[in-house]
Amino acid sequence: MNVRDGLTKPIQNHNSHNKPKGLLASLSERLTKTRASIVGQVQSLVRRHPTFDSEFLDELEAILLQADVGVNTTGQLLSGLSQSLKESGQGKALSGEEVLARLKGEIVTHLGPPEPLAEAAEGPTVIMVVGVNGTGKTTTVGKLCYRFGKLGDQVILGATDTFRAAAIDQLEIWGKRAGARVIRHEEGADPAAVAYDACQAAKARGADYVILDTAGRLHTHVNLMRELEKIKRVVEREIPGAPHEVLLVLDSTSGQNGLSQATTFKEAVEVTGIVLTKLDGTAKGGVVLAIRDSLGIPVKLIGIGEGIEDLRDFNPREFADAIFHDPDRSGCPD
Amino acid sequence: MFENLTARFQETFRKLRGKGKLSEADVDEALREIRIALLEADVNFKVVRDFVSKVRERAVGQEVAASLTPGQQVIKIVNAELTELMGGRERKIQFAPKPPTVIMIVGLQGSGKTTTCAKLGRLLKKQGRKPLLVAADTWRPAAIKQLQILGDSTGVEVFATHQGDDAVKVASSGVERAKSLGCDTVIVDTQGRLHVDEELMAELCSMQKAILPHEVLLVVDAMTGQDAVNVASSFDERLELSGVILTKLDGDARGGAALSTRAVTGKPIKFVGVGEKMDALEPFHPDRMASRILGMGDILSLIEKAEESYDEAKAAQLAEKLKTANFTLEDFQDQLEQMQKMGPLDEILRMIPGMGRIKGVGDMKVDEKRLRQVDAIISSMTPEERRNPEIINGSRRRRIARGSGVKVQDVNALLRQFNQVKEFLKQFGGGGKAGRRAMRKGMIPFMQ
Known part of the structure; x- marks a missing residue:
């Protein structure tokens, strides 16, 4: 089954350099464990509900809610499911497995088709990385940089997080790992000025990518959101058509507040895509469904580990599968 | 989201309010909203389930108190359970008897x-x-x-x-x-x-x-x-x-x-x-x-509380005094008493829907201790001193401080504050909108 494929790939591609010894082993073991229980999980869910009934519906609701899909979107998904079952007139005739497949289909439809990262037709592609504190912006920037560098592209990193203590150093370390040049100012400098310099440097060197690592900010801090708007204005002025991507880094452990984050960041800097991080834990990140529904922002990338290669394209189908597979949470009311 | 929730809650509770007694169906309806509110606040699904069933048990089994509407009764139970679940009073760091x-x-x-x-x-x-x-x-x-x-x-x-x-x-x-x-x-x-x-x-x-x-x-x-x-x-x-x-x-x-x-x-x-x-x-x-998790203000109880404790005749008198700026420490103390009857001030503030969202209000603290202290200070004054604070000289200040168990500086601070309020009232002539604003400001003089 494709879940298995999706989870095996990272192991094969996994690259252990730059990481303390033993991480590879533990990650691999973890994924094996997950994979084993996935199979059992689906079987037990379906075995308990050979046919579609209201109890099964309750159980599906519980799973969706626990995946942080949220009350509204869960309601929409389930009423969509009921509607389609009623219309086809085969509700009772369908097996649990088939109903589950339909629900996953609903989810995939909600998420829309996978969307690749935008690229500039000419000149450097500028990517702004934004988000609240602690979601993994700097790490994501490092991984993105490695990803482009591996394809032979030249990347300039802009250390526009001039606020958090040692954020610039953290970016320097990632830059070194990925072999990219970091444009930096002093801590506390104007981030828009750093963005300006990064754009200039990219133009002068003919770089392919500029990635701006912005400071984490709670979306409720209005002045910090204004600062972000300023960075974007500077970039727009310096490179026509830029920024080509404004990526909101969203922690998959975050709950319904994710919607509030996306709303405010979209208002400020027109977010073009979401990077869903920390999906290697037990969190599902279901709030992206609500975000896609109400704001139309697609998920573009996912973070599945702290290794430099642990950034992948978002695959709606795998995401839908993962919602219903969990070793730690059975999803059944106890 | 906040407003919607509050509105929805109030709608539900209004429905409950019309009835004389809490039926099982009423409780269920209210709890459905509470369940949604908790889920939207990211409380874990299973925790919500347990919580709701616990509240349900308590709500259905319980007699509706004579002084409360059924809706209030449910709010009361929900709030109490939620606060209890969160662990009662604040906890401090446990320091080891032998450092470090x-x-x-x-x-x-x-x-x-x-x-x-x-x-x-x-x-x-x-x-x-x-x-x-x-x-x-x-x-x-x-x-x-x-x-x-x-x-x-x-x-x-x-x-x-x-x-x-x-x-x-x-x-x-x-x-x-x-x-x-x-x-x-x-x-x-x-x-x-x-x-x-x-x-x-x-x-x-x-x-x-x-x-x-x-x-x-x-x-x-x-x-x-x-x-x-x-x-x-x-x-x-x-x-x-x-x-x-x-x-x-x-x-x-x-x-x-x-x-x-x-x-x-x-x-x-x-x-x-x-x-x-x-x-x-x-x-x-x-x-x-x-209250943050519930995301609801409780305007009903606020009004209820105010009605219970506010003496209309006294309020009219106070308004009259404000107009003439003839505001004494006695009035000041009366006002404090009225407010204290309503309950802790920060609790009252939190009852106002939407207050939680206004920046700064969430962390606004009303110093209850200081309020009691003020009450004690004024009580230690003679009636003449209360009506005419100008006569309070150094030795009177020391006596008042001793009588109320505070420092002379505290007495000074209170007098200064009182004068400020009075100045403020004078400035706005006491009447009309400005006067009412001044009164509000005067009513909550110990907010930090």
Whole structure:
């Protein structure tokens, strides 16, 4: 089954350099464990509900809610499911497995088709990385940089997080790992000025990518959101058509507040895509469904580990599968 | 979202209000809304289920008190249960009888451990302790430097080695260093990875065995969703937490994670982080958190309370006095009494729907102690002094201070404050809109 494929790939591609010894082993073991229980999980869910009934519906609701899909979107998904079952007139005739497949289909439809990262037709592609504190912006920037560098592209990193203590150093370390040049100012400098310099440097060197690592900010801090708007204005002025991507880094452990984050960041800097991080834990990140529904922002990338290669394209189908597979949470009311 | 919720709640409770008695169906309807509210606040699904069934049990079985409408009865039960679940009163750090007290800070990456360590260090230093910060996150790039910079800015000593060093050894040496430096508290910053990371958990366990911390505090991001229960229980199973610190509460997350972690671990929330500045760490108040999670103001009870306790005749008299700016300390004291009858002031403020969203109101504190003190001071004055405060000279001030058990400075402060209010009233001529504004301002003179 494709879940298995999706989870095996990272192991094969996994690259252990730059990481303390033993991480590879533990990650691999973890994924094996997950994979084993996935199979059992689906079987037990379906075995308990050979046919579609209201109890099964309750159980599906519980799973969706626990995946942080949220009350509204869960309601929409389930009423969509009921509607389609009623219309086809085969509700009772369908097996649990088939109903589950339909629900996953609903989810995939909600998420829309996978969307690749935008690229500039000419000149450097500028990517702004934004988000609240602690979601993994700097790490994501490092991984993105490695990803482009591996394809032979030249990347300039802009250390526009001039606020958090040692954020610039953290970016320097990632830059070194990925072999990219970091444009930096002093801590506390104007981030828009750093963005300006990064754009200039990219133009002068003919770089392919500029990635701006912005400071984490709670979306409720209005002045910090204004600062972000300023960075974007500077970039727009310096490179026509830029920024080509404004990526909101969203922690998959975050709950319904994710919607509030996306709303405010979209208002400020027109977010073009979401990077869903920390999906290697037990969190599902279901709030992206609500975000896609109400704001139309697609998920573009996912973070599945702290290794430099642990950034992948978002695959709606795998995401839908993962919602219903969990070793730690059975999803059944106890 | 907030307004919608409040509106929906009020709609439900209005429906309940029309009826004389709580039927099972009424309770169910109210609880459906409460369930949605809790889920939208990111309280864990299972915790919500247990909570709702507990409330239901209590609500249906209970007689509706004569003085309450059925709707109020449900609100009361929900609030009480929620506050109780969150752990009653605030909890402090347990200091070891024999220093140094060792505090280990653990949590997922990005939850705010390093910042919290520095904030906690600053707070303890301010309380007269001598803390040492230990940078045992030797894994995340630049984590050590971050702690060093924050330690420098708050004037708290930091023990650090190099990235990639053995974290357990660093922690142990840190504790040794604290002893040799005569520090009485050691705050150990640890690396954050996911709770499913066996290597991390094993490292934290051996660190715990090596340094035998008196407190193991889990840092949880207030924006965490359903996964909070998995995180909290994983850490608790392995490390036996002593408490939780909830961070990033300065955002607009309703913070259901507070309820979830409390419910699954039974461990108290000891502090909350409310900003990026180093002083933005505060004690946790379960009751405030309860109303935040519910996201509802309670205008009905506010009105009810006001009606119960406000004496109309006195209010008219006061309005008259305000017009003529003939406002004395006696009136001042009357006003305080009226307000005290309504209940704790910050509670009243929180009842106003939407107040929680206004910046600053959430952390506004009404100093009840100071209020009682003012009452005592005025009570220690002679009637003549109250009507004519100008006659209060040095020896009278000393007598009043002795009589009310305060310092002379406190008496001075009160008189100054009273004069300000009076000035303010005079300035606005007392009448019309300005006068009413002044009255409101005068009514709450002890807000910080």
